[in-house]
Amino acid sequence: xxxxxxxxxxxxxxxxxxxxxxELTALFWRQGYGRTTMAEIVAASGVHKPSLYRAFxxxxxxxxxxxxxxxxERMAMFAALIDRAGNGVDGIHRFLEMFEADAVSERGRxxxxxxxxxxxxxxxxPGYEFSTDYRRQMxxxxxxxxxxxxxxEQADSExxxxxxxxxxxYLLGLQVIMRSGADAEEIHHYLNAMHLTVDTW
Amino acid sequence: xxxxxxxxxxxxxxxxxxxxxxELTALFWRQGYGRTTMAEIVAASGVHKPSLYRAFxxxxxxxxxxxxxxxxERMAMFAALIDRAGNGVDGIHRFLEMFEADAVSERGRxxxxxxxxxxxxxxxxPGYEFSTDYRRQMxxxxxxxxxxxxxxEQADSExxxxxxxxxxxYLLGLQVIMRSGADAEEIHHYLNAMHLTVDTW
DNA sequence: TGCATTCTGTACCGAACGGTACCTTAAGCA
DNA sequence: TGCTTAAGGTACCGTTCGGTACAGAATGCA
Numbered sequence: 001x002x003x004x005x006x007x008x009x010x011x012x013x014x015x016x017x018x019x020x021x022x023e024l025t026a027l028f029w030r031q032g033y034g035r036t037t038m039a040e041i042v043a044a045s046g047v048h049k050p051s052l053y054r055a056f057x058x059x060x061x062x063x064x065x066x067x068x069x070x071x072x073e074r075m076a077m078f079a080a081l082i083d084r085a086g087n088g089v090d091g092i093h094r095f096l097e098m099f100e101a102d103a104v105s106e107r108g109r110x111x112x113x114x115x116x117x118x119x120x121x122x123x124x125x126p127g128y129e130f131s132t133d134y135r136r137q138m139x140x141x142x143x144x145x146x147x148x149x150x151x152x153e154q155a156d157s158e159x160x161x162x163x164x165x166x167x168x169x170y171l172l173g174l175q176v177i178m179r180s181g182a183d184a185e186e187i188h189h190y191l192n193a194m195h196l197t198v199d200t201w
Numbered sequence: 202x203x204x205x206x207x208x209x210x211x212x213x214x215x216x217x218x219x220x221x222x223x224e225l226t227a228l229f230w231r232q233g234y235g236r237t238t239m240a241e242i243v244a245a246s247g248v249h250k251p252s253l254y255r256a257f258x259x260x261x262x263x264x265x266x267x268x269x270x271x272x273x274e275r276m277a278m279f280a281a282l283i284d285r286a287g288n289g290v291d292g293i294h295r296f297l298e299m300f301e302a303d304a305v306s307e308r309g310r311x312x313x314x315x316x317x318x319x320x321x322x323x324x325x326x327p328g329y330e331f332s333t334d335y336r337r338q339m340x341x342x343x344x345x346x347x348x349x350x351x352x353x354e355q356a357d358s359e360x361x362x363x364x365x366x367x368x369x370x371y372l373l374g375l376q377v378i379m380r381s382g383a384d385a386e387e388i389h390h391y392l393n394a395m396h397l398t399v400d401t402w
Numbered sequence: 403t404g405c406a407t408t409c410t411g412t413a414c415c416g417a418a419c420g421g422t423a424c425c426t427t428a429a430g431c432a
Numbered sequence: 433t434g435c436t437t438a439a440g441g442t443a444c445c446g447t448t449c450g451g452t453a454c455a456g457a458a459t460g461c462a
Binding site for chain 2: 135
């Protein structure tokens with residue numbers, strides 16, 4: 001995707017592109033797109049404005065790069081979580097526990113950058129189909145988790161799909177709750193509702 | 202709350218305050234707070250800027266007024282829906298159907314103004330405890346719906362509370378999906394997951 | 403009728419915004 | 433070492449932002 005070993009012509013770049021993108025991801029995540037100014041981006045990255053514009057384009061293009069990178073990372077994280085969760089209904093419990101551990105962490109409190117962006121930027125510029133992609137990819141990952149939890153003959157049933165949809169929607173709602181300032185106790189409380197529901201599966 | 206029959210001194214106001222607030226609610230709902238400029242607010246309301254500032258204060262105070270008004274209206278609407286839904290598990294089904302009718306309407310596509318605001322404005326200024334209020338009040342209303350659906354001896358059980366929490370979180374997630382550009386079919390699809398879940402209660 | 407009070411409406415303000423021109427510096431290559 | 437290329441860094445640009453000063457207009461009250 002990126003080209004770390006680019007043309008060796010001219011003065012080499014002094015900043016680490018990946019490190020800068022990671023820093024700016026955290027900044028946008030905290031503040032949103034609209035409330036983050038170029039001055040703050042310059043300060044957080046430690047890179048001067050013209051260098052940022054040459055490397056990433058406009059503020060909007062920069063945010064698109066951040067979003068794409070975040071989506072890929074997030075989906076990889078989800079897949080790893082689901083893989084570690086293991087099979088059976090217990091796998092769902094373990095997944096929820098790992099999800100909670102992330103949710104109460106400093107980063108998790110901010111909810112999901114993608115959910116935030118889809119709320120803030122819906123219908124502004126072409127190319128923002130991120131939110132649809134996110135929902136679709138997240139649903140796919142959750143589908144794997146549900147499949148792991150069910151006996152083979154139910155893996156393709158209507159109930160399996162309904163449980164996938166329910167869990168997907170529930171997790172999106174949980175991210176709203178996380179971003180809206182809930183503390184660890186309240187997050188635990190809402191997660192418990194899904195634990196109890198899963199027990200009836 | 203408002204004082205329609207105020208002091209009769211001086212020149213009377215030419216615009217209808219409630220109508221202006223309704224118009225501006227729709228504007229903020231569509232665009233969010235940050236992406237809406239005072240120039241657009243002036244255009245949408247048909248009221249000149251100094252009159253807006255005298256009537257509502259700054260842009261931020263205006264948005265706070267809009268949010269408070271929206272919260273009250275929305276909760277009244279929820280309560281009415283739940284009242285009309287009636288008792289038993291069928292009541293939940295009817296509630297979901299009415300919720301869907303609203304979700305696929307022109308307004309419903311934008312999700313929930315409150316969810317949007319809590320995503321966009323988290324931690325910006327004091328006085329934005331709206332998101333917590335919203336979550337708490339919404340959970341209360343859903344609690345009534347669940348209570349109506351259960352036999353009396355289960356109305357105060359742990360399961361009743363878990364179902365309330367699950368449905369609340371689910372509805373928040375659905376509002377994310379609604380705002381992120383899902384069409385009527387996809388909304389129906391995700392709602393079906395909850396219908397099937399409710400059937401197991 | 404004249405005064406006090408409140409709203410309308412034009413025209414404007416300083417500040418902050420996203421974005422860039424341009425010079426300097428550092429590298430590869432001949 | 434001189435040329436080409438690309439990045440660093442300063443200083444600045446035009447626009448748009450939220451917000452307001454001020455004069456005119458419309459009401460109640462004496």
